[in-house]
Amino acid sequence: MESDFSTWKKKELHDFLKKCNQPTFENKPELIERAKGAKALGLDINNNAPRVLDDIKSPLLKPLGENLPSPSELKEGWSSNCDQFPEFTHKELYNFLVLSRHRSYDASEMGARRQLKAKVFYQEGHISDIKCHQISAKCSHCIIKCHCLPSIPTKDKKKKPAYQTWVFLSKVTGRVHNAECNCVAGAGESCNHIAALLYGIADITQQKYSGKIAPTSKACEWIKPRNRNLSPKKSQEMVFNKFKSPDRKVSLYSVNASFSKDLSTPAIQSFKERHMNVNPDAGWLKNFPQTSASEICTNVSTSPKLHNVNFSYMDSVDISSIECVQHFSSYFDSLKITKDECSKIEMATREQHKNPLWKQVRRGRLTASTFGNIVRRKADTEPDNLIKYLLEYTPSFTNAAISWGRDHEQIAIDSYRIRVREGHPPLTATQNGVIINEHLPHLGATPDGLIYCPHCKPYHGVIEVKCPYALRDLHPLEAARQRNFFCEVDSLGRLRLKRSHSYYYQVQGQLGITKRTWCHFVVWTNKGMEFETIYWDKELWENIMLPKLNAFVCSAIIPELFTSRVKRRLKLYN
Numbered sequence: 001m002e003s004d005f006s007t008w009k010k011k012e013l014h015d016f017l018k019k020c021n022q023p024t025f026e027n028k029p030e031l032i033e034r035a036k037g038a039k040a041l042g043l044d045i046n047n048n049a050p051r052v053l054d055d056i057k058s059p060l061l062k063p064l065g066e067n068l069p070s071p072s073e074l075k076e077g078w079s080s081n082c083d084q085f086p087e088f089t090h091k092e093l094y095n096f097l098v099l100s101r102h103r104s105y106d107a108s109e110m111g112a113r114r115q116l117k118a119k120v121f122y123q124e125g126h127i128s129d130i131k132c133h134q135i136s137a138k139c140s141h142c143i144i145k146c147h148c149l150p151s152i153p154t155k156d157k158k159k160k161p162a163y164q165t166w167v168f169l170s171k172v173t174g175r176v177h178n179a180e181c182n183c184v185a186g187a188g189e190s191c192n193h194i195a196a197l198l199y200g201i202a203d204i205t206q207q208k209y210s211g212k213i214a215p216t217s218k219a220c221e222w223i224k225p226r227n228r229n230l231s232p233k234k235s236q237e238m239v240f241n242k243f244k245s246p247d248r249k250v251s252l253y254s255v256n257a258s259f260s261k262d263l264s265t266p267a268i269q270s271f272k273e274r275h276m277n278v279n280p281d282a283g284w285l286k287n288f289p290q291t292s293a294s295e296i297c298t299n300v301s302t303s304p305k306l307h308n309v310n311f312s313y314m315d316s317v318d319i320s321s322i323e324c325v326q327h328f329s330s331y332f333d334s335l336k337i338t339k340d341e342c343s344k345i346e347m348a349t350r351e352q353h354k355n356p357l358w359k360q361v362r363r364g365r366l367t368a369s370t371f372g373n374i375v376r377r378k379a380d381t382e383p384d385n386l387i388k389y390l391l392e393y394t395p396s397f398t399n400a401a402i403s404w405g406r407d408h409e410q411i412a413i414d415s416y417r418i419r420v421r422e423g424h425p426p427l428t429a430t431q432n433g434v435i436i437n438e439h440l441p442h443l444g445a446t447p448d449g450l451i452y453c454p455h456c457k458p459y460h461g462v463i464e465v466k467c468p469y470a471l472r473d474l475h476p477l478e479a480a481r482q483r484n485f486f487c488e489v490d491s492l493g494r495l496r497l498k499r500s501h502s503y504y505y506q507v508q509g510q511l512g513i514t515k516r517t518w519c520h521f522v523v524w525t526n527k528g529m530e531f532e533t534i535y536w537d538k539e540l541w542e543n544i545m546l547p548k549l550n551a552f553v554c555s556a557i558i559p560e561l562f563t564s565r566v567k568r569r570l571k572l573y574n
Helices: 002-006 010-019 028-040 049-061 090-099 114-123 192-210 266-278 283-287 293-301 322-334 339-348 356-362 368-375 384-390 400-420 502-514 538-563
Strands: 127-133 141-148 163-170 176-181 428-430 435-437 440-445 449-452 460-466 487-489 495-497 518-525 528-535
Touching (some): 002 028, 090 114, 114 192, 127 192, 176 192, 266 283, 322 538, 368 502, 384 538, 400 460, 400 518, 400 528, 440 502, 495 502, 495 528, 502 518, 502 538
Antiparallel strands (some): 435 440, 518 528
16 A cells, blocks of 8 residues: 555645545655555545546536546647637636635635736736637537746746646536646646636626627637746836726715715705805715815816906006006906805915915915015005015025924914813814905915814904014013014013014905904914914905005006016016
8 A cells, every 4th residue: 555655646645635635735755644644544435546536536527417528638629719718707707716615525615815816917918828629519518728827937948838727617607617727736726827717718708798809700819928038127117017806896885874965955055055154174064075186276277367468568658647557447447256266276275385376376466475565665665676576576485484484384283273272172273275355356365274163253263373483492472572573562461463563464464355353373482382363453454455455456566467577677667
């Protein structure tokens, strides 16, 4: 008996041990010893190797009681005609690799889920020479075989570089009856090469139905093997793809069966708008689809620009004449923007200076940060320098103070939240972009945040943050005692923004444009944070600031747009 086992081939030993329900993952000498032990324990049915192999293979080769030949016995009759391939879907592929129970002769499933990723072998051209054999006209099954390149090529050119892989398929249902490959793992019927062949058959079926396959009278010439002699490439030219199975789909549904998916009814839309004004961060609003940033930017970029200048005055024209002044005034009155465009611009310009659209929208508009310079400008001061700055004729620059303010703005807002929420827990501060009032299209404001607090009356305000660089190591109240600082300390020892400073006009401009009535003016340093509540001064805005801003647009910005004199380093007014 010992000499009998020692003369068996390794595959015969594998088949014998499988029938005895013994492991088969050792080398041949250990398999021989294991086979001896199985025989001594009486785990075998018959110790005759050929008969053992017949007992193992016979149920696989006799579906419906038919005798099926071994693929190696069929020398002729193979065809590459796709019309002879049975219909085979990814569902049958999954049933065979994962759910099939025939291989193990017990109640367990094959469970070869890892082999579901073997589609990459087919996509990369490892499979070639796919052929089908009908066996006979009366036979209910057919055989499909192929050559499959190994994932790691052999250095020995005398050895055949491709594996021989085949499967038995039902001509009617496409169900896999049996499969085999002459690779090391092929006897288990679930190696990557068998899975790749099944993916190829499924692809042939899919392309036959889509009309992309070659005519039925023509062989599958589109199935071309990959060239093993790959040309070298630079690392930056190589593309790595990861296969993701498209068969597993996840269906999203509401856990509440009575939930209405129709969110476009007038009542819901009306409630949504009112809710947005009260609390834009409410969880209920997450049920509505959010417009993507790319879509918003596309819509804004295609919207009409603020200025549309279709001619230019010659340098010899006196733009201070009555005719020119009247034309500039009528042009100013023609500036328009819709409420919907204002909303899209605000959403598309968030993140301020990090957003390229932020500068584009501000160009040609007076923004709140420049209101102080315009309102405080003396009547006899030429507007040329302000025009250069507002229309960005001079390149923008960044210094240590600007960088410090940008880098610490969010830290200051976080400190503000912590301080204020001690007495106002529901307070929220949301990010915003360039805010434009539909009635004032030539003006814009970008507060550092929009505030909502149900404890305050009214609920909505803005926040403006200042992080002074020069006095960063002093507490804000200590800095406010410095003569040249923009804040001062009032009689009660509290921080107060100087009403003559340009920051005060910036705050009033933000409130006038956003239609909000209060602002928390925050000053942050390394030593602490303080803030002042500044209320909107309606009289200052309507009687002083707005008339001067409108006059500057009519007398400086619009004339420059129609002449480009300052841009060409000429004086606007001769």
